[in-house]
Structures are given as structure tokens and as C-alpha cells.
Amino acid sequence: MDAPDARTIKAAIQAQRASMQALFDQLRQDGLDEPGVSRDTYGAGEQRAHATVTKAAEALGLEIAHDDAANLYMTLPGRDRSAPVLVIGSHLDSVPHGGNFDGAAGVLAGLATVTALRTLGLTPDRDIVVMGIRAEESVWFQVSYIGSRGSLGTLPEGALDVRRVDTGRTLADHISDCGGNPEALRTRARHFDPSRIRAYLELHIEQAPSLVEAGVPVAICTGIPGNFRFPDAWIEGRTDHVGTPRRFRHDAATAGAEFAIALDQLWADYDQRNIPMACTLGRFHTDPAAHGLTIVPGTFHFSLDVRAYDEATLAELEDKVGRIIQGIEQRRAVRFHLGQQARAAVGMVDPAIKAGLEAAARAQGVPVLHIGSPASHDAAAFAAAGVPMGMLFVRNENGSHNPHEAMTIEDFLDGASVLAQWLTTAT
């Protein structure tokens, strides 16, 4: 397509300020679960978000489709309908009592971008598919990238039989509820052959305050961390009376504390060497059915997420975590049971897309940072399948996965402008 000038593109995005604000407000209303919003994965909350976004896409005249994983595809047809498509996507679920923008901002940025093309009377060379992805938040099923990997036929073995932590029902059942076809997913049926995707682009709120700290509205992603995870690990010690002398104890909670502090020191060391990583003990607890003021904890439970930006660092960290555990087991006469391990590969950003986004930001006059994504994103699943991938982050106060995340509509429109600029010039 013929690229309009940057100012025209910016105006076409800015013109959507009110409609985008209204769409965000509707999504907040749909998901309201004070404090914050809950768009539960393959549940009522996510369903309402899909309905609202579908309605908006229908009003724009986009083609609506779904796949076996109940992902939502909203397509602006291109000149050559057989050419590999361009996907702009993000997820529509949220953590319990999360914020309104985590995920949804990326889907709305896709809608804003295709709306701008429509307004400007531009027909893209290829189909542009805005994708509302299912089940990105692994807190529900403790499996990552369910929707995007379902779409690509790369869902891991056994995932469909995992149970949602709150309902206790299987992923397969939940997918069925939402109109998907879990049996087809079992045969690794896929909606997308990766070779049929020209590129995958995702805008997402930043899930850390780096942009707030720097006073910059938008960041270009340099990579998505891979991770290894132990969702349900525990430490076996021995329950004892509160007066038990130190030399006799096998205190599982103190062993857990030593583990946490060793990981924290490991992280501090990597920070000092400027090797980005992160390490989180999200669940970290004595057993509510057995603990008490006068009982030395005999068991201790935790979840662990360790993430880094290259596979070598991840492998090194895994080795170091293993050594830390060995040391604690010996020193404290306890035993770690790590349970099932989950993994996500590092998501490499396509250098040409990254350069294109930099040029687009310059053209739009939007100042940008370059940051490694603090979080995991569906974009990593596309990258893992061989799809050229790029991401933008939008400034967000108060972190994410909590009710206080805060993105301004101005920053959102800046991010969408960069996306639209890239789309009209780079494809």
C-alpha cells in the first residue's frame, strides 16, 4: 500500500481516542471484580471480554473467525488474500483482581491500527489479522501460552488434562464451554501454519516501571524471557514442638527461607553483572491445615518462576538452583520435592521488525526505550514457532497483575501510532 505521511497516520489514531476509551471502559465493566478486574481464562470473565471485542470488530466490518482453542480472529482483508498474513494480537484474559490493560491493550491497539487504515482508505497488501488470544495468564491452569500455542499446534503434551486451580475442571472442559474443540487440539490441529504468517506484532503494557522511571511512553522489546518453573514444589522437614532445640530441628519453613534468600543473592549477583533475569516465589507458605503458633513447620510449599533472556543463562541458573537446593538439603536435613517442571523458550525478536519499529517511532516522534520484556508473552510462542516477531511496551504505573496498574490513553495512542506507522511502511 502507499504510505501516507506520519502526521496523517497520527491523526487517524488520535481520532479514536474517545472510541478506544469507551471500549476500555466497557471491558472494565465486563470484568469488574473489586478490587480490579477478573477475566478468568476460559471462563465467564474472558467470555465477556471476547463478546465486547467481537462486537466492536463487527461494527468495523472485520471478518470474524475462531479456532479449536476458541481464539478470536478479526481480519481486515488485504489485496492478496493468499499472501502470508500479518497478525497483531494479545490476550483477553487477566489474573484474578488484575488490571484492565494487561492483554486487552494489545488487542485494542490492533483494532485501532486497522481502523486507522480503513479511515485513510488504505487496503493492505496482505490480510491483517487482529487476534484476541485465549488463556495467556498461567495462574489459572499453570500452563503458559495456552491460546497462542493452541493456535499454532504446539500445545504441550498433557496440557488439556490440567485442571484450573479454582474450578478443578480440566482445560479440555473449559475449552469446550467456550465453543472450542479440545479433541481437535489433541491431534495437534492448528489454525496457523507458521509459514503463513509474515509477522506477529504485539503491543502490551510494560509490567515493570522502567518506562515510568525513565519518563518515556513506549519501549521496543529486545527479547522475551524464557523460564523454568516449578508450580507445585514443597520441602519435607519434620513437624516438631515449638521448644525443640535448634540442633534437632528439620524446619521446612526455615529451609524455604534459606532457599528464598539464596535465590535473592543469586539474582543480586546477576544484576550486578548486568545479566537480566528474575526469580519469583509466588506461593511461599506453611500448610494452612497443619501450621500453628507452637508448631515447628514440617512441610513448606512454594512455586518458583526463574526467567532469563538467553537459553545459556537459563541453563546456568537451573544448575545453580539445583546446587542451592543440595546445600540446603544437607545443612538442614530436609528434602526438596520439586514436582512437575514447566518451561518456556526464550522469545527472540526479529531484527528487521525491531529496526522497522525504531524507524516508525522516529517518524511518529514518539520517544522510546529498548528493554527486555520483564514478562512472558504470547509473542514468544509465535517466535518459538519460527514466526518473525516484534513487540512494543506502553508505560504503566504500579506494575501489573494487580488492580492498580495504570496506563494513560495518551501513551496507548502513542504506541498504536508507532504500530500503524510500521504497518503502513514495513509490510
Add this chain to the structure above:
Amino acid sequence: MDAPDARTIKAAIQAQRASMQALFDQLRQDGLDEPGVSRDTYGAGEQRAHATVTKAAEALGLEIAHDDAANLYMTLPGRDRSAPVLVIGSHLDSVPHGGNFDGAAGVLAGLATVTALRTLGLTPDRDIVVMGIRAEESVWFQVSYIGSRGSLGTLPEGALDVRRVDTGRTLADHISDCGGNPEALRTRARHFDPSRIRAYLELHIEQAPSLVEAGVPVAICTGIPGNFRFPDAWIEGRTDHVGTPRRFRHDAATAGAEFAIALDQLWADYDQRNIPMACTLGRFHTDPAAHGLTIVPGTFHFSLDVRAYDEATLAELEDKVGRIIQGIEQRRAVRFHLGQQARAAVGMVDPAIKAGLEAAARAQGVPVLHIGSPASHDAAAFAAAGVPMGMLFVRNENGSHNPHEAMTIEDFLDGASVLAQWLTTAT
């Protein structure tokens, strides 16, 4: 009374092997709540234990009485019924899923001792009162020594309005259920004027494996630790997304871990200097309603019990805990909320009773250790009221406050022999 020889006393105790075993078996049956036994404080479990012990005391022809706190008194009348009485007591409640001997062994040792006197046709100079004490296990109401302090009129302000952690009902209501009179307790009515008690003796299983380690059946107590406690403390941090860089985090769980490790190091230091103390984080947990694999914990909850054998050490430890907390608050930008503090005074053992028990053990040929009590005991409440106090510990495998505690009947009878020997010679 005229003291029989040591061999005669031993025989009178050994003769009760079967009846004592049967009584322990009945108590286990009464409290069975797999794994282990639950004799809930002022609840159905404790009630059944009281009924069983009362029945046994009635069969022995002891006088039965109760006080406003529903404690049980089983009296062998002495020659001079107006002389200050001798109390042999312990508690009949247990922790949830605890062992069968914690508490009950002391009450049964009292019954075995008075039975021995009866068998030998001895009438003591003064009344001997076997006391089945209520509510020693502070896990239920998070208040210590409820029964013994109720008996002595030293129950702390507000205790009657505290709620049981599981039922949510007040101590006053629970006492009423069990035939007590909480309104009388409010006026500090007491069953015992401390000056009317010649001595308080308690036999208890050891709640640590020192005797097992040393291969000795019985220990003579050198003191009962005082403590300070924070039953419901928590740390306020900030909930964040799993990818949040280290420099931005206010991770409440890692702050809790640093606290645990600092306390553990403090304890190791005291151990090295041979100053006995103990320190337990019994509850130590992220919030089950909010935690998850991909959420940096914003709050962290714990209970703390710190105990030592003299008031100066306790005061020093309290000061050090305060400094540790200050340091963590500064380093990790979190805030500790310690909530209500509970305290128990150090229980000093009467030197003459201690010497008498040593002589009695020698006479009975029972090898003994001298140890500071690892745990708190009702004996400390009597000592705090000015009653001369002494304690014996009986060897116990696998610690206490768990289903695996294990005392042999042989060790129990050894302990009871020492008690009976002391009683016939020292009173």
C-alpha cells in the same frame, strides 16, 4: 507419713503397668483424629479425656471437684486437711492431630502416685491433689496457661473474649459449654490461694529428643522458658508482576525469608554461647486468597514465638528482633505489622524440690539428665504465682505436637517412681 523403702515404692508403681496402659489406650481412643489425637481445648476432645480420667479417679475413691475454669481436682485426703496441699498436675488437652502423651502423661503419673500410696496403706500428711488442667495448648485460643491461670485467678485481661481459632467462639462461651463459670473468672475468683499450695509438681513428656540422644529415661527440669509471641503478624510489601525487576520490588515473602534467616542466625549465635533459647515461625505464609505462580507477594503472614530461660535474655532478644525488623524494613521497603503481643514469664524451679527429685531418682536408681524445659508448661503459671514448683520429663521419641510422639510405658513408670519416691520422703 512413714516412708517405705525405695524397692517397695517401685513395686507399687510397676504393679500399675497394665492399668496405666489401659488408661492411655482409652484416652487415645477418646481423642482419635487420624493422624494422631485431637483433644480440643474446651471442646469435645478435651471433654472426653476429662470424663475418662474422672471415671478412673472415682474408681480409686478420690474426691472429685471442679472450679470456675472447669479444671478437674482429684484429691487423696491427707491427715491434716487444713495443711497446704500438694498438687500433681498437667493438662488434658492437645494440639490438633497431636500425640497421646503430651499433657495426659502427667495427670496419669499423678493418679499412679496416689494409687501407689493407697496400695501401700499410706496416708499423706496433707491432701494430695491430682489436677487435670484445662486449655494448656495455646494453639486453640493463642493464650497460654488458660486453665492453670484460671485456677490461680491470674488469667490476663481480655482472655475470656478471645475466640478459638477454629470455631470463632469466645473462650467464655467454650468454658460455659464445659460447665465452668466465666463470669466468676472475670472477677478474678480463684480456686487456689497460692499460699495454700505447698508445692506443684508436674511430669511431662520431653518435647525434644535430648533424653533420646543421651539414652536416659527421665530428666529433672532446671527451669521453664518465658516467651514473647506475636500470634498474628504480617509484612506489608507490594504485589507485582512476576517479571518486575529486582530494584522495583517490595516482595513481602522475601522480606519474611530474610527475617527467618536473621532469627536463625541470632539463635545459632546464642547456641554457640550456650545461652538456651528458641525461636519459631509456626505460621509463615503468603496469602492463600491472593498468591500465585506469577505474582510477587504483596503481603506475608507469620506467627513468632521466642523463648528463653531468664528475663534479661528475653528482653535482649526482643530488642534484637526489633533491630532486625528495622533493618529489613529499610533494605526492602516493606513494613512489619506485629499485631498483639503475648507474653509468659520465666518459670523458676524451686531449688529444694529440685534437690529432692535428684535424691528420689538416686533412691529409685533412675538415671536422670538436668535440662531446661524446651517448652512452656502450666508449672510456670504456678511458679509465677509464688508456688514452689518442680518438674520431671520423660523420654519421648519424635518430638511433640505431632502424631508420632512416642513414650514407652517403662519410661513413664520410671518417672512415676521418682515422683512417688519424692512424695513419700519430701512432704
